[in-house]
Amino acid sequence: xxxxxxxxxxxxxxxxxxxxxxxxxxxxxxxxxxxxxxxxxxxxxxxxxxxxxxxxxxxxxxxxxxxxxxxxxxxxxxxxxxxxxxxxxxxxxxxxxxxxxxxxxxxxxxxxxxxxxxxxxxxxxxxxxxxxxxxxxxxxxxxxxxxxxxxxxxxxxxxxxxxxxxxxxxxxxxxxxxxxxxxxxxxxxxxxxxxxxxxxxxxxxxxxxxxxxxxxxxxxxxxxxxxxxxxxxxxxxxxxxxxxxxxxxxxxxxxxxxxxxxxxxxxxxxxxxxxxxxxxxxxxxxxxxxxxxxxxxxxxxxxx
DNA sequence: AATGAAAACAACCGCCAGCTA
DNA sequence: CTAGCTGGCGGTTGTTTTCAT
Numbered sequence: 001x002x003x004x005x006x007x008x009x010x011x012x013x014x015x016x017x018x019x020x021x022x023x024x025x026x027x028x029x030x031x032x033x034x035x036x037x038x039x040x041x042x043x044x045x046x047x048x049x050x051x052x053x054x055x056x057x058x059x060x061x062x063x064x065x066x067x068x069x070x071x072x073x074x075x076x077x078x079x080x081x082x083x084x085x086x087x088x089x090x091x092x093x094x095x096x097x098x099x100x101x102x103x104x105x106x107x108x109x110x111x112x113x114x115x116x117x118x119x120x121x122x123x124x125x126x127x128x129x130x131x132x133x134x135x136x137x138x139x140x141x142x143x144x145x146x147x148x149x150x151x152x153x154x155x156x157x158x159x160x161x162x163x164x165x166x167x168x169x170x171x172x173x174x175x176x177x178x179x180x181x182x183x184x185x186x187x188x189x190x191x192x193x194x195x196x197x198x199x200x201x202x203x204x205x206x207x208x209x210x211x212x213x214x215x216x217x218x219x220x221x222x223x224x225x226x227x228x229x230x231x232x233x234x235x236x237x238x239x240x241x242x243x244x245x246x247x248x249x250x251x252x253x254x255x256x257x258x259x260x261x262x263x264x265x266x267x268x269x270x271x272x273x274x275x276x277x278x279x280x281x282x283x284x285x286x287x288x289x290x291x292x293x294x295x296x297x298x299x300x301x302x303x304x
Numbered sequence: 305a306a307t308g309a310a311a312a313c314a315a316c317c318g319c320c321a322g323c324t325a
Numbered sequence: 326c327t328a329g330c331t332g333g334c335g336g337t338t339g340t341t342t343t344c345a346t
Binding site for chain 1: 311312316
Binding site: 015016036037038050051054058087088089090101102105109 | 330331332333334335336339340341
């Protein structure tokens with residue numbers, strides 16, 4: 001009956017993740033994908049519950065995450081979508097492909113709430129979006145969803161053959177997708193190297209991933225590009241960190257990518273092992289309006 | 305330079321829907 | 326059909342960092 005319990009509560013570690021744990025988790029997911037979170041603690045030896053592993057991955061380690069410094073456009077987008085959708089952060093996050101729901105939620109709670117409050121104090125209802133009734137938004141959204149579905153089916157029929165899983169064919173935005181994640185990890189690894197000159201190589205139950213990786217040399221000056229001095233057994237891991245970070249796109253550029261780019265982003269694959277890093281935290285495109293369309297009608301409103 | 309307050313962020317908790325044995 | 330687990334989501338809390346005095 002049912003499934004076996006995901007993890008026993010005894011001996012489960014809590015609190016901030018260490019770089020070592022991150023490496024183990026990333027390494028494991030690189031190899032096995034994100035299909036079964038329940039097996040992650042068991043197979044990696046991480047003393048974390050599956051839920052914690054999933055959260056760490058989706059909110060911090062997952063490729064494609066952009067952190068900090070919300071652009072003005074993103075900010076407006078969040079404000080608009082929050083007005084429309086309420087506190088449905090996952091839904092809002094689906095329109096901001098590089099942001100996690102947690103990040104957006106935090107940003108809303110710490111920045112935007114206050115900002116809006118301030119604005120309302122100054123001139124009553126300050127923001128133009130608030131003059132648009134919810135009903136109007138919903139009607140327009142529904143129209144755009146229809147348009148999006150049409151665009152999606154067009155994109156699928158036209159672009160499908162050109163999709164490539166080879167990293168060489170990745171567009172700059174995709175490179176950036178990986179690079180931004182590599183930045184995250186390189187940053188924390190950098191700190192780790194500073195604070196722990198003799199990294200713990202882990203208990204017996206751990207995979208040798210952490211050990212192997214720490215033997216490599218990480219260059220913080222490379223903006224997240226790890227040197228490939230790790231052992232051949234971790235080629236996939238190397239590749240994960242070695243994507244070119246040179247051509248960072250602004251969110252404006254990214255948001256103007258077509259539906260087909262979004263579809264490509266949803267099926268990234270590492271060249272060496274073929275493991276697909278699906279953007280699993282995002283809902284299917286069938287359920288969402290592509291960013292460009294949302295943006296279009298926001299632009300139509302003269303809000304940007 | 306020291307200290308307290310505020311802000312920012314990461315992670316946990318609890319609930320729920322869907323899935324599986 | 327059903328009990329119970331998983332994964333996802335939103336709310337909340339705890340910790341760290343930054344800023345003001």
